[in-house]
Amino acid sequence: GAGVSQSPSNKVTEKGKDVELRCDPISGHTALYWYRQSLGQGLEFLIYFQGNSAPDKSGLPSDRFSAERTGGSVSTLTIQRTQQEDSAVYLCASSFGTGRGDEQFFGPGTRLTVL
Amino acid sequence: AQSVSQHNHHVILSEAASLELGCNYSYGGTVNLFWYVQYPGQHLQLLLKYFSGDPLVKGIKGFEAEFIKSKFSFNLRKPSVQWSDTAEYFCAVIGQAGTALIFGKGTTLSVSS
Numbered sequence: 001g002a003g004v005s006q007s008p009s010n011k012v013t014e015k016g017k018d019v020e021l022r023c024d025p026i027s028g029h030t031a032l033y034w035y036r037q038s039l040g041q042g043l044e045f046l047i048y049f050q051g052n053s054a055p056d057k058s059g060l061p062s063d064r065f066s067a068e069r070t071g072g073s074v075s076t077l078t079i080q081r082t083q084q085e086d087s088a089v090y091l092c093a094s095s096f097g098t099g100r101g102d103e104q105f106f107g108p109g110t111r112l113t114v115l
Numbered sequence: 116a117q118s119v120s121q122h123n124h125h126v127i128l129s130e131a132a133s134l135e136l137g138c139n140y141s142y143g144g145t146v147n148l149f150w151y152v153q154y155p156g157q158h159l160q161l162l163l164k165y166f167s168g169d170p171l172v173k174g175i176k177g178f179e180a181e182f183i184k185s186k187f188s189f190n191l192r193k194p195s196v197q198w199s200d201t202a203e204y205f206c207a208v209i210g211q212a213g214t215a216l217i218f219g220k221g222t223t224l225s226v227s228s
């Protein structure tokens with residue numbers, strides 16, 4: 001596609017429910033990243049994929065958070081038993097490779113609100 | 116742990132004023148530095164980046180940044196801002212693992228016409 005797309009654009013959920021956030025990277029990009037943007041915390045790295053494997057999950061804040069990527073393309077970030085502190089904008093980015101010179105292209109984000 | 120700090124949370128300027136946004140990073144090894152911009156309602160996009168060579172980097176829309184290794188700084192500058200530069204600006208560094216971006220908390224720039 002023309003750019004990174006994410007769905008849904010907005011998600012409102014009740015505390016304790018599970019949510020799934022989807023990211024479609026740019027076609028041909030092998031690397032995919034998830035970040036979280038919240039008030040007071042700024043932009044934080046969550047996890048990245050090279051192909052379908054996740055070499056770095058160090059940013060996931062708790063075991064309620066998980067992510068997978070299938071077919072080297074679409075990725076899903078799942079948050080189980082959501083808490084109010086999970087409210088944030090979840091950003092996905094993709095890059096052609098994982099070299100330091102590879103620009104990360106960002107999607108529009110999913111705004112998650114946990115009531 | 117690596118970190119990036121941006122000194123100004125909110126900067127307000129009039130059109131044609133000069134801009135300098137501060138950015139300092141904590142990592143002492145080889146660094147790759149970036150400035151990203153997020154215009155209202157738009158995606159985060161790359162403004163400019165530094166990898167090696169000339170420490171003065173030119174980016175899009177007349178922006179430039181200077182890497183000063185001795186000061187661990189990578190400040191963003193523009194000689195004359197426009198109303199359309201109103202946006203949030205993020206400084207970032209590639210982490211030690213060489214993959215994820217570590218961002219500063221961002222600076223909101225408001226330019227009045």
